[in-house]
Amino acid sequence: MNRATPASVSAADPPAADTRRTSRVPLVALCVTEITSWGVLYYAFPVLAPAIGRDTGWSTGATTAAFSAALVVAALGGIPLGRLLDRRGPHLPMTGGSILAVLAVLGLATAPNLAWFTAAWLLAGVAMTAVLYQPAFAALTRYHAPDHVRALTTLTLVAGLASTVFAPLTSALAAHHNWRTVYLTLAAVLAAITIPLHHLALRRPWPPPPTTDHGPDDQPAGQASGQTGHVMRSRPFLLLATALTLSAFAMYAVLINLIPLLTSRGASDTTAAWALGLGGIGQVAGRLGYANLTRRTSVRVRTTAILALSAVTTAALAAIPGPVVLLIAVAVLAGTTRGISTLLQATAVSDRWGTTAYGTLSGALAAPITIAGAIAPAAGAALAGHLGGYPTLFTALAATSALAAAATIGSTPPRPATSSRRTHPG
Numbered sequence: 001m002n003r004a005t006p007a008s009v010s011a012a013d014p015p016a017a018d019t020r021r022t023s024r025v026p027l028v029a030l031c032v033t034e035i036t037s038w039g040v041l042y043y044a045f046p047v048l049a050p051a052i053g054r055d056t057g058w059s060t061g062a063t064t065a066a067f068s069a070a071l072v073v074a075a076l077g078g079i080p081l082g083r084l085l086d087r088r089g090p091h092l093p094m095t096g097g098s099i100l101a102v103l104a105v106l107g108l109a110t111a112p113n114l115a116w117f118t119a120a121w122l123l124a125g126v127a128m129t130a131v132l133y134q135p136a137f138a139a140l141t142r143y144h145a146p147d148h149v150r151a152l153t154t155l156t157l158v159a160g161l162a163s164t165v166f167a168p169l170t171s172a173l174a175a176h177h178n179w180r181t182v183y184l185t186l187a188a189v190l191a192a193i194t195i196p197l198h199h200l201a202l203r204r205p206w207p208p209p210p211t212t213d214h215g216p217d218d219q220p221a222g223q224a225s226g227q228t229g230h231v232m233r234s235r236p237f238l239l240l241a242t243a244l245t246l247s248a249f250a251m252y253a254v255l256i257n258l259i260p261l262l263t264s265r266g267a268s269d270t271t272a273a274w275a276l277g278l279g280g281i282g283q284v285a286g287r288l289g290y291a292n293l294t295r296r297t298s299v300r301v302r303t304t305a306i307l308a309l310s311a312v313t314t315a316a317l318a319a320i321p322g323p324v325v326l327l328i329a330v331a332v333l334a335g336t337t338r339g340i341s342t343l344l345q346a347t348a349v350s351d352r353w354g355t356t357a358y359g360t361l362s363g364a365l366a367a368p369i370t371i372a373g374a375i376a377p378a379a380g381a382a383l384a385g386h387l388g389g390y391p392t393l394f395t396a397l398a399a400t401s402a403l404a405a406a407a408t409i410g411s412t413p414p415r416p417a418t419s420s421r422r423t424h425p426g
Contacts, residue, residue, distance in 0.1 A: 026090075026143055027151050029201030030136045033098070033194045034159035037131045039166025040186045041101060041124055046256055046377075047170040047273055051179040058114050064256075064378045066118040071374025073125025075367045078134050082363020089206030090139040091198070097130025098194040102187050109183035131194065133159075134366050137346045138359045142207050149294065152346045157287045160339050164280030171273040228357050232364050236352065240411035241368055244345055246404035247307050249372035250397040251338050253380030254314055255279070258331060261317065261390040267324045275328045282335025283342070290343045299351045303344055303408045310337040311401035318394030345369065352413055 045067050053060050081093060104127055107120030136155060144151035173182040231237055258279070262272040293302050313334040320326060349361045384393040 025201050026139055026204070027154060029197040030139065031155055031158040033094075033131070033197050034133070034136055034155060035162045035165065036190060036193045037098075037101065037128075038159055038162035039169075040105060040190045041128055041132070043163045043166045043276075044170045044182070044186055046259060046276065047167055048174060048179045048182060050269070051174055055179060056114075058117070061378065061381060062114055063117065064381055066114075066121040068374045068376075068378045069118065070121040070125035070128060072371055073122055074128035074132070075370030075374060077126060077129030078363045078366045078370060080363075081129055081135065082138070082359040082361075082366075084359075085135055085138040085363075086357065086359035089142075089202070090135045091202040091204075091206075093130040094135050094139075094198040094202060095195065097127045097135075098190070098198050100124075101127035101131055101194065102191040105183055105187035105190060109180045109187065131198075133342070133346070134362065137362065139202065141350060141358045148350065149291065149347055153287055153290055153343060156339065156342050156346065157284050160283030160287055160342075161280050163283075164277045167273050167277035167280075171270060228360050231353055231357075231361060234413070236411050236413045237361075237365070239407050240348060240352075241365055243303070243307065243404045243407035243411055244341075244348070244365070245368045245372045246400050246407065247310060247341060248369045249376045249379075250314060250400040250404065251310060251341065252373040252376035253383075253397050254317065254334060254394065255338070256377040257380045257384060257390060257393065258317075260384070261394065262324065262327060262331075264390055265322055265324065265327065267327075271324060271328075275331050278328060278332050279335030279338070282332040283339025286336035286339035287343055290340055293340070294347075298412075300408065300412045303348075303411065304405050306337055306340045306344060307401060307405035307408055310334070310341065311398050311405060313337055314394055314401055315398035318391045318398060 049060060049063055049067075052058065052063055084093060100123060104120050104124035107123060108117060111117035111120055133156075137152060140151040140155060141148045170182060170186070173185060177185070255276075258276055259269075259272040262275055263269060267275065297305070313330055316330045317327065317334065320330060345366070349358055349365060353361060380393060380397070383396065384390050387393050387396065
């Protein structure tokens with residue numbers, strides 16, 4: 001047959017073994033490309049930022065603002081991308097995004113002035129929209145439905161190692177080369193891995209939306225997808241977006257400002273970079289336990305608990321003066337909550353409203369979250385100066401995380417009175 005299976009044909013028609021084999025290829029490929037994309041486009045910058053400032057004379061605030069602007073661009077692109085993903089799938093967006101990402105990193109490496117550097121980051125923001133978590137989550141949610149949580153967990157387990165691999169790798173490269181050469185090397189890595197994998201592994205028919213998809217509240221997905229506007233205006237969706245946005249701001253501000261906090265308390269640049277990398281181990285550990293957490297808790301309970309734990313770890317980083325090894329241990333624990341939070345966001349829509357309109361709803365949800373993560377680095381650095389130091393900044397971020405945890409209490413749609421599927425209320 002020369003054409004893709006029409007939407008009227010059930011996705012269950014192919015033999016089960018063939019379906020599993022087909023869906024496994026994108027999962028393996030996306031595991032490799034996500035760790036590479038996150039490592040090059042995100043985690044390399046906080047390691048290279050001090051060297052960029054020393055070499056060019058550009059202020060840390062200016063270069064961090066350029067990085068933040070890229071994340072804002074990525075956030076704004078997420079909404080139209082979500083609609084495209086629902087209709088056409090991830091092949092074209094992720095392949096094209098990989099090419100743009102390589103061009104952007106080359107632009108960073110060759111930037112003769114701050115304006116060029118900023119323009120390269122804006123191009124990187126367009127690429128981020130198409131190569132980071134949102135399109136990968138949409139792909140696996142459709143390819144693996146209804147067992148998509150396992151695929152998402154696998155993906156985020158592997159991608160959680162991005163900081164563990166690329167922060168020390170970037171630091172090691174920077175010890176022997178200038179920052180421009182490091183970015184040129186990383187661009188070559190990005191091109192060799194992500195472009196061919198996205199082009200080859202995602203060239204497959206985009207499965208039709210499930211016709212019998214149900215969310216945890218037994219709401220048919222067709223109903224949810226037909227009322228996406230109503231869902232996005234509903235109180236649970238708005239509270240969920242508020243909670244995850246506040247949490248993202250706090251978490252990313254902690255992540256980007258962790259190195260200066262540690263160096264201000266006596267850690268060397270290398271030790272601080274390793275602490276950032278070890279946070280990836282914490283992310284992996286948190287994600288390993290997520291499937292068990294979903295079996296034992298309700299959507300509301302686990303969302304509130306994880307955001308509250310994030311507040312606790314941030315407060316601990318603010319309050320503990322040392323020794324450095326204890327601060328690193330807390331940083332790893334903070335990475336655990338950050339890792340689980342990624343899965344909370346990835347499953348937030350499907351847990352509450354099903355998977356049919358996943359791309360559209362998750363794109364709308366991700367936009368303010370990504371913007372918060374985008375402004376967090378520059379805002380965090382500015383607040384640290386205004387508040388009198390990094391410990392006070394981390395105290396304020398802990399309070400922000402606590403407010404986010406409180407907002408999650410009303411973030412779950414009410415369960416229909418006739419539903420009896422859920423063991424845990426809310």
